[in-house]
Amino acid sequence: MPQERGxxxxxxxxxxxxxxxxxxxxxxxxxxAPVDDQVLDTVIQPRGTVAAMTTATPTSxxxxxxxxxxxxxxxxxxELRGDLSRRPIVDGTLAGGLREWLEDGVAETVGxxxxxxxxxVIDKRALAQDRPATGYHVELSIPLARGxxxxxxxxxxxxxxxxxxxxxDGMAGLSxxxxxxxxxxxxxxxxxxxxxxxxxxxxxxxxxxxxxxxMLAAGWLPxxxxxxxxxxxxxxxxxxxxxxxxxxxxxxxxASTGLxxxxxxxxxxxxxxxxxxxxxxETLRSGAAPFxxxxxxxxxxxxxxxxxxEEMLIGSVQRVITAxxxxxxxxxxxxxxxx
Amino acid sequence: xxxxxxxxxxxxxxxxxxEALVAPATQRASxxxxxxxxxVAAALSAAGTTLPRGAHVRVDGYFLRTAxxxxxxxSHPDPFxxxxxxxxxxxxxxxVRACVGGNERTxxxxxxxxxxxxxxxxxxxxQRAGSLAGWLNSLAIGARAVVRAEAITWATHLLSxxxxxxxxxGPIVGSDQWWDGPAGCRVSLRGRSEVRTATLAGDPSCDSRxxxxxxxxxxxxxxxxxxxxxxxxxxxALASFMARPNEPTPARVVGWWPQCGRAMVLSVDTAxxxxxxxxxxxxxxxxxxxxx
Numbered sequence: 001m002p003q004e005r006g007x008x009x010x011x012x013x014x015x016x017x018x019x020x021x022x023x024x025x026x027x028x029x030x031x032x033a034p035v036d037d038q039v040l041d042t043v044i045q046p047r048g049t050v051a052a053m054t055t056a057t058p059t060s061x062x063x064x065x066x067x068x069x070x071x072x073x074x075x076x077x078x079e080l081r082g083d084l085s086r087r088p089i090v091d092g093t094l095a096g097g098l099r100e101w102l103e104d105g106v107a108e109t110v111g112x113x114x115x116x117x118x119x120x121v122i123d124k125r126a127l128a129q130d131r132p133a134t135g136y137h138v139e140l141s142i143p144l145a146r147g148x149x150x151x152x153x154x155x156x157x158x159x160x161x162x163x164x165x166x167x168x169d170g171m172a173g174l175s176x177x178x179x180x181x182x183x184x185x186x187x188x189x190x191x192x193x194x195x196x197x198x199x200x201x202x203x204x205x206x207x208x209x210x211x212x213x214x215m216l217a218a219g220w221l222p223x224x225x226x227x228x229x230x231x232x233x234x235x236x237x238x239x240x241x242x243x244x245x246x247x248x249x250x251x252x253x254x255a256s257t258g259l260x261x262x263x264x265x266x267x268x269x270x271x272x273x274x275x276x277x278x279x280x281x282e283t284l285r286s287g288a289a290p291f292x293x294x295x296x297x298x299x300x301x302x303x304x305x306x307x308x309x310e311e312m313l314i315g316s317v318q319r320v321i322t323a324x325x326x327x328x329x330x331x332x333x334x335x336x337x338x339x
Numbered sequence: 340x341x342x343x344x345x346x347x348x349x350x351x352x353x354x355x356x357x358e359a360l361v362a363p364a365t366q367r368a369s370x371x372x373x374x375x376x377x378x379v380a381a382a383l384s385a386a387g388t389t390l391p392r393g394a395h396v397r398v399d400g401y402f403l404r405t406a407x408x409x410x411x412x413x414s415h416p417d418p419f420x421x422x423x424x425x426x427x428x429x430x431x432x433x434x435v436r437a438c439v440g441g442n443e444r445t446x447x448x449x450x451x452x453x454x455x456x457x458x459x460x461x462x463x464x465x466q467r468a469g470s471l472a473g474w475l476n477s478l479a480i481g482a483r484a485v486v487r488a489e490a491i492t493w494a495t496h497l498l499s500x501x502x503x504x505x506x507x508x509g510p511i512v513g514s515d516q517w518w519d520g521p522a523g524c525r526v527s528l529r530g531r532s533e534v535r536t537a538t539l540a541g542d543p544s545c546d547s548r549x550x551x552x553x554x555x556x557x558x559x560x561x562x563x564x565x566x567x568x569x570x571x572x573x574x575x576a577l578a579s580f581m582a583r584p585n586e587p588t589p590a591r592v593v594g595w596w597p598q599c600g601r602a603m604v605l606s607v608d609t610a611x612x613x614x615x616x617x618x619x620x621x622x623x624x625x626x627x628x629x630x631x
Contacts, residue, residue, distance in 0.1 A: 090350060156484035159447070159491065169481030176482035178422055218445035221499070223492040229598050231563050238563075250499050252351040285600035287350055 070301030073214030079305040080247065080258050082292045086307055087255045090288040094310060098317050099232075099284055105321030106233045109328045119231075120327070123240045124274045127323045140186040142198055143265060148174060148183055149202050150264040150298050151244060154209060155224040158245060161215050166206035167199040205264060205298040212301040220247040228281040239320065241281045251288035255308070258292040264299060271295045272304065273319060279308045280316035289313060352602075356557075356595060357505040359604050360534075363541020364553045364590035372588055375609060376581060379616050380520060386623045387525030391630050398619050399529040400560075400571045406622035407567045413629045421474040423489035429471060430454060430490035432513040432533065435497050439512055446494035454487050496597040497533055497559055510536040514556065518581035526623060530578025532556035538590045553590035554579070563599040572605040573615030580612055588612075 071079065125138075138144070152173035153163050163169055171187065174180040190198065216222045226246045230239040248257035259282060261275050275293040283289040294305035306312075349355045390396060405412050419425065434449035443449035454475060460466065461476025475483060503510070514535035518528040534557040541552075556575050565571070572592040579589050594603040605611065 092350060152481065152485065155488045156481060159488040160480075160484050164480060168479065169484070172479035172481030173485045176423060176478065176485050178420075218447040221445065221495050222447065223495045224488045226492060227598055229563055231599060235563065250352060285598075287352065287600065 070208065070212050071303050073212060076212065076296070076303055077214050079303045080260065080292060080294055082258075082305065082307055087291045088289075089254050090251050091310070092287070094289065094313070095283050095287045098280065098313055101317050102232055102239075102284075102320060105317075105324055106237050109321070109324040119236055119238045121238045121240050122320065122323065122327070124270075124277055126327065127273070127277060127319065128270050140183060142190075142194065145183055145187050146198060146201055146205075147264045148180065149187075149198075150205055150209075151225070151262060153202070153206050154213075154244060154262045154298070157209055157213060158216065158222050158224055163206050163210055166203045170202060170206075208301045209298055213296075216247060221249055222247050228278075228285050230281055230284045237324075239281060239284070241278050243278050243282070246282070248290075250286055255289055255291035257282065257286070257288075257290040258294070259290050260294045260296055262296050262298060264297075266299070267297060267302075267304075272306075273316075275304075275306075276308075276312050276316045277319070280313050280320070283308075283313055351502075352600070353500060353502045354505065356500055356593060356602055357502040359602070360501070360555045360557055360591070360593045361506055361536060361539050362591075363539045365541070365606070372580070373584075375612060376584060379577070379581060379612070380524075382616060382620060383526045383528075383623075384520055384524045386620050387520070389627050390525055390623070391627070394630060395525045395527070396623055396626055397527045397529060398574065398622065400531055400574060402626075403574055403619065403622050404565060404567055404571060406625045407570065407618065408565060410625045410629060413626050421469075421471060423486045426471055426474070426486055427489040427493040430457070430486070431493035431497060434490060434494040435533075436512040438494075438498055439503055439510065446491050446498055450487055450490045450494060454483065454490070458483075500559065500595050500597065501534065501557065506536045507539065508537045510534050516575070516578040516582045518578050528574065528578040528581060528619070530556075530575035530582075532558045532575050532579075532592070535579075551587060553587040555590050556592045557595065558592060559595045559597060561596070561598060563596055564594070564601055564603060567618075568594060568603060569605060570615060570618045572603065573607075573611055574619065576605065576607040577612055577615045577619070580607075 149167070149170035152170050153166060156169055156173060157163055171184065174184050174187075187195065187198070223246050224244060226243040228239075228241050228243065231237070232239065243259050244262040245260035246257055247260070250256065259275065259278050261271070261278060263271055272295065275295050279290055279293045289308045289310075291308060292305055293308055294303055296303045387396070396402070402413075405416075430450060430453050431446075433453040434443070434446055437443040437449040437452065438446065443452060457472040457475050461470070461472035461474070466473040466476075475486065478486065512534055514532050516528075516530040516532070520526060535554055536557070538552045538555050556579065558572065558575055560568075560571070572594045575592045576589050589607050591607055592605045594605070596602070
């Protein structure tokens with residue numbers, strides 16, 4: 001339905017007073033609509049010191065400002081849920097409009113340079129560094145190893161509810177994945193002091209995780225390391241991402257999924273942009289925007305969460321298109337240099 | 340492209356996919372399926388005779404895709420090893436079966452039960468070498484957690500891909516089809532499908548020789564549709580057609596790529612089966628040339 005997609009795209013760029021009025025009417029309907037299909041309102045299973053949490057209602061109090069220190073398990077759940085009354089009805093044309101916009105952006109910038117047999121892969125790293133994810137060697141480092149170990153341990157905690165020996169469990173988790181062979185070899189090759197410091201760091205963060213991350217009810221359908229690949233321009237460009245945690249069933253008409261990105265390092269401005277990029281990927285994949293995205297910091301136990309809005313997704317589209325242009329320029333320079 | 344895609348914006352997707360899967364068959368099945376079956380068997384058997392001495396080809400989706408898109412890889416196939424990615428489908432199917440059957444409520448609980456049971460099996464000494472149970476039993480806690488997590492994600496994708504109540508008869512979860520050919524045939528077919536179900540009754544002119552409605556298959560694939568996705572779906576239909584001579588020709592195959600949210604519906608008719616057979620023969624010939 002290209003006409004509908006086009007209309008969505010136009011509306012997201014310029015709105016006439018009449019359109020604003022229609023949107024306000026729609027929003028009013030959303031706020032007064034009964035919240036009866038909230039997948040996340042299932043029983044929360046407390047673990048350890050995490051107190052059982054009552055089910056949020058549409059009259060939940062406004063969320064507090066994002067805390068910078070450790071957040072309790074119930075606080076994490078509250079941040080993941082957000083304000084239930086604000087979960088929007090899905091705009092069925094939004095995803096199509098965003099996709100059309102991206103397709104145009106690809107065609108205008110990098111499209112002509114692309115080879116469909118060797119697609120240009122755009123992931124969060126590529127967006128941050130303005131270069132494609134393919135054709136570049138990722139420098140192995142201790143922060144990278146720490147991040148990979150924490151990702152595996154977070155996955156283990158969500159799946160099994162426990163972490164026994166952080167470094168051993170983490171290395172076992174990495175070793176079973178053939179794609180992590182280089183990283184495993186890197187960690188195994190570290191000197192005694194470096195490896196001890198890494199193990200200590202990982203252990204501390206794992207303790208914080210166990211203490212503060214809540215056990216999610218199985219009814220939330222938590223799934224980890226959710227891989228999304230969005231082909232554009234007939235597969236010449238791939239938007240790619242691996243989301244650490246997705247909760248909630250696919251949408252039946254109202255926003256129903258939440259995304260969590262786990263970070264083992266310090267807060268950085270691009271983390272919010274990464275989470276928003278994942279919201280865009282999920283919207284393009286499922287046809288429905290998630291209701292919430294969050295970044296969880298395992299070093300501090302802090303969480304940053306926000307509602308997903310149309311404006312946020314538009315911002316992500318613009319970021320991706322801008323990155324397309326910069327990547328295209330750098331590729332062109334490389335090709336000219338090689339010639 | 341024979342296949343058609345569903346609207347990417349229609350919600351809920353599970354409802355749309357299920358409707359597409361079980362819709363009444365619209366195409367007329369082959370008037371002479373027996374003669375077509377005989378012709379396909381003869382062609383595949385003949386292709387087998389061209390293979391190097393002692394060689395046997397199992398044509399599955401991976402083989403077909405590799406032969407048609409990256410034939411150079413046929414010479415150096417990756418040896419099979421268990422990993423979270425290779426184990427997730429087996430574990431995930433068992434978990435989905437438990438959920439659909441009402442024995443478990445969520446993928447996480449079901450996978451936990453399936454893996455625990457497999458580990459117990461693996462602790463018995465009579466496990467054959469290289470079994471999934473034995474492998475799971477050999478893993479450390481952290482590694483087993485990754486396997487479980489992969490299986491949960493996979494099972495959640497399959498469970499939430501379909502509206503299970505929208506299928507009239509009990510769907511078969513995990514319905515791979517094998518065709519080994521007549522005695523001495525050195526080519527076998529394997530069609531991988533996650534779900535097999537009956538289509539709704541519709542046009543009575545569609546294969547009215549039996550009281551059963553044609554089957555439809557649902558297959559969930561990784562990544563994004565390749566340029567030979569139609570042929571891959573066609574192989575699922577061809578294997579079923581060959582392996583189940585006493586059943587009506589399948590109505591369709593629905594392919595679902597959850598990683599990118601794309602779906603493809605392949606209606607099955609004589610032309611589809613013939614073109615898929617041609618593609619299989621082409622792949623076998625490519626393999627023969629590489630092996631020579």
